[in-house]
Amino acid sequence: MNQRILKVLEFDKIKSQLEEKAVSPLGKEKVVQLVPSHDFNHVIHLQNETDEAFQILRLKGQVPLGTIYDIKPSIKRAGIGGILNTHECLEIAQTMYSGRQLKQFIEQIEDLDTPLLNEKLDNYIPLRELEREIKNRIDDHGHMMDGASSKLRSLRSKIRTSESKVRDRLENITRTKSKMLSDAIVTIRNNRYVLPVKQEYKSAIGGIVHDQSSSGATLFMEPQAVVEINNALQEARSEEGLEIERILRELSARIAEDEAILRSNVEILADIDFIVARAKLSHEMKASKPKMNQDGVIKLRQARHPLIPVDEVVPNDIDLGKDFTAIVITGPNTGGKTVTLKLIGLCTIMAQSGLQIPALDGCEMAVFSQVFADIGDEQSIEQSLSTFSSHMTNIVDILDNFDQNSLLLFDELGAGTDPQEGAALAMAILDHTIQKDARVVATTHYPELKAYGYNRPNVVNASVEFNTETLKPAYRLLIGVPGRSNAFEISKRLGLRDEIIKEATKHIDTDSRSVETMIGSLEKSRKEAEKAYEEASLILEEAQELRADLTKQWSDYEMKKDQLMKKAEEKASKAVEKAREEAEQIVAELRERQEAADFKEHVWIEAKKLLDQASPNLAKETSNKKPKETADAKKKALQPGDEVKLLTLDQKGTIVEQTGKNEFQIQIGILKMKAKRDDLLFIRREEKTLEKPLTSIKGSGYHVKPELDLRGERFEDALQQLEKYIDDALLAGYHKVSIIHGKGTGALRKGVKDFARTHSRIATAKDGNMNEGGLGVTVLELK
Structure with a gap:
């Protein structure tokens, strides 16, 4: 790529920033040699390398490159029989040590997939014997040791x-x-x-x-x-x-034996230093990895010019190559048009150099065969070239060399000559480049080009927003809106008399005034549309969050309800089965001892039948049974607490209260709503049961352990088990129980303590003694 274009786009300044991030002379040398690549696969490879290093920096905070020296001259001299001094030998040993530490660091990363860096370091051969031999003879200051x-x-x-x-x-x-x-x-x-x-x-x-x-x-x-x-x-x-x-x-001869390995190793370390430097620059710029394509598509979201301070730069959205292949940016001078032009060019060559770009995630960049730019005033006194001639010289060169895979950047196209001729020339040049399907971004202040985008299918107008109140450019790119000159507004703000401005407007032809009026209307409509869009986006976002929250809560509710029902039924079934077994055992013993001679056989049979009927229907037994939606269920009188089905939403809920003659308020999950009686189907009603007083159960053989083990349970399930267990312990007459929750993260221990504080029948909650389990156990005293 043309070095003049790289300099015009200020890529050399980006390389200077990148060079500061490299820690070794070899890494800095690679930065100096860096040029954009037009090989699509190579660019993808470079981007993936940078991203791997960036992810390591994000996760680990740093990459231990240590001290890496340019040992290639020393290796070469040793290879031809030269004798190295102590410092040269020490530099080789320290470089090998840094490489060995780096290899271990990358290999120990388990949270990230870094195939490219791993592949490079797989070829790194740690020469530990040579490193040890040097360091056993030369100290860290480069002095030969006595030993x-x-x-x-x-x-x-x-x-x-x-x-x-x-x-x-x-x-x-x-x-x-x-x-x-x-x-x-x-x-x-x-x-x-x-x-x-x-x-x-x-x-x-x-x-x-x-x-x-x-x-x-x-x-x-x-x-x-x-x-x-x-x-x-x-x-x-x-x-x-x-x-x-x-x-x-002797040491030099040993180094010469491993000359080829050392050369390969130091080249690998230089590559990784270069890759990490790119990642460091990305981190500093808050850049992101672009998705590369070969279709000439550029899609930037909140892109920032990397050479403008963060507190001054204005992010911009830029789209090119999909719906249109050319952007014509119009408007007054000093409005930020050239900055936008350089932003597009600089981001392109940064991406093709393996650098991430300062924009939000999800951006796309194209790999172009060439990037051409005609930016700035390159008037040459020595060559007797005017501004117009200088621009035309560059444009002629561009038109002779570009193709459909090129990106063309024209600043003030057609400037420096008669306005009418310059505008006509600019449109002709744009037509020629667009016909060849190149990607073109051009800036101009000619009013004739403001309507250019409306007459071409692949062209869109754009402008840089200008604040007429503060008389300062906002540097915000507006796609689809041509720029206004703002000359009259600026002059009025600066104090030019109204009569002079009115006189000036008379010299503007009708077409020009119509265009300016159209542009003003477009700007007003755009601002109103943007405001409405932002409000709609906020409302939509809130609605989506609410819907997602309701869906999640409803799903959690249904899942927990089914789990609790199944557990309760299984527990009841086991209890009845156990009671049956005990009863049958007692009957068998009575028969054997002939103590039940007065009981008739049919009495025992009847009792067993009643016991069988007491067995609950398990969820798995009733899961295939569909509720009968009969007319009686629709006509049945409803009351608060009844479980019903809302037919219009096909959702189950609970009656909260009756709000009208045929209207009820129901609760579905966290949502309360009103519904007509005809839309509600009665499902079931909770039967009120009288609980036996504690005194009638205590000491009656109610079996429960004095401790509850919650280890391995999910947080919500554990608290449900704890609540049931406290009820059982109170029924069993315990005054003190132990809750085993383990140490872990401490979340379950905190949950048990919080539950104890809110329970009316728990007097105190304290950690267990060392012989009781320490912090892994909470001892509860019951009232």
């Missing part, structure tokens, strides 16, 4: 011993002959330990002069007494240097 070899350890021990001897002897001289010295210190000259001796005591000290002060009054002398020790020290240091060189030669 790098046994010989080096021995040499450094010898050096420290020699240095200690030299210092001891020289410090002894400083104490005994301090008057002969300029300063009582030991210093170093030519890598040998010396003393600062006064000139006049040179002979008294004796030895080798290595240096003197600028005045010549002080000589830096190596006393004869330490010459041999200094020689031994120098010899040991020389041997140390040779040993370090040997170790570095």
Whole structure:
């Protein structure tokens, strides 16, 4: 893609922001080399890479890239037999360590699917032995460690011993002959330990002069007494240097053995640094992943120009390529037309570079073979080109090279020449590009082009909103509405006399006034329509939320009702079955003992028959039976509490009260409504039963455990079981019971405590002691 166009659209500024996000020199180098791709599959691949890294940043907050160096020159030098220094070796080890940590981090992410990053890191080979070998010999500051070899350890021990001897002897001289010295210190000259001796005591000290002060009054002398020790020290240091060189030669050879792997590894790390940099920029811009297409369709929702500050930028909706292939933006200068033009172009090349775009989710971008732009005044004094000539030069080049897969951006098309000729030229150029099915966005302030979109099937007019009250552009793009010049309104606001404005209007032809009137009417209609649409949208949203809420609550109610009915029936059936078994056992024992001689056989048979009749009908037994909607059920007198069916809605409900002669208020879920008697079908009526007093049941063999285990139960089911269990415990005469709910998230424990506070027959609720289960158990004292 033409570099001039990338510069005009300010893509270089986006790359500068992106370069700041890369942490390694290699990642920054890839940013510098970044250009938009016109390969659709490659663009999809780039976008997916960016999105994977973006999702990791969203979930984990960061990607540990560590310290990555550009080790390619060092690897190359080692490969041709060169000897690397300690810092170069350390950089290789640290880069390998960063890569190994990154590989482990990505592999341990289980919440996200990152196939592209995993594929890259699957090819990363951690050279742990080489990394360990380097770090065992070179410390974090790039110094060769004593333990790098046994010989080096021995040499450094010898050096420290020699240095200690030299210092001891020289410090002894400083104490005994301090008057002969300029300063009582030991210093170093030519890598040998010396003393600062006064000139006049040179002979008294004796030895080798290595240096003197600028005045010549002080000589830096190596006393004869330490010459041999200094020689031994120098010899040991020389041997140390040779040993370090040997170790570095050995390490360099090891690095050369893995040259190919290291090159591959560092390239992988550079790629991932580049990908993560793109994700960081997306996060900073609050950008989103665009859906890419090859159909020339651009669909932006609340798109923001990425180079305008967030507190100043105005989001815009832009559609191009589906219902129309060209947009002509008209209106006055400084209205924001050029910003909109650059926004479309910049978002396009960002998307084709693998960058997410600053817009809401659900946006779409096309992959174009070329993006052409003629934006700005490129007047050239050296080439004697006027503004018009400069624009025409660019436009000629564009018309010679574009095709149907191109995006064309024209700023002030036809400007810089006679208005009538410029407008005609602009329309001819637009007609030519539209006929080839290219995607075109053009700006102009020619009034002749305001009606252009109405005469072409694939063209739509647009304008940038201008506030005549504040005399400032609103930078809001209005698709379908051509722009007004606003010259008279602005002049009036600025204080131009009315008579001058009226005189000016006389010079405007009838057609121009008609167009301006039409535009004004369109703007008014648009604003009214937008207001009505917003109000309707709010009402619709509220209605949809209410409907969804009612549907959910009704569904939950029906499900819970069926579950409770089934549980209650099953529990009653089990209780009756158990009673039957106990009764039969007692009868059998009585017969065996012949204690029931006075009872007739038919009495036992009758009792058993009554017991069988007491068995409840289970839900599964009655599920296939349909309620009989008879005339009697429709005519039956209704009263509050009756369960009925509202025939008009085919929903079940409960009678709340009678509101008229033939009118009732019913409750369906959380919804209350009125209905006529003819629309209601009686289903059943709750029979009132007298409960036995507690005193008649206590001690009568009512069996219930002194503890209830709620672990593993859903929250709502657990509270229902708890409520039933408290009733059973009260009937059984318990004064204290234990509720086992486990620790978990603490939600069930809180629910039990809240239930206890609102129950009239529960005196206290406290956590269990350590021997009772601790925080996993709540002990309830009953009244």
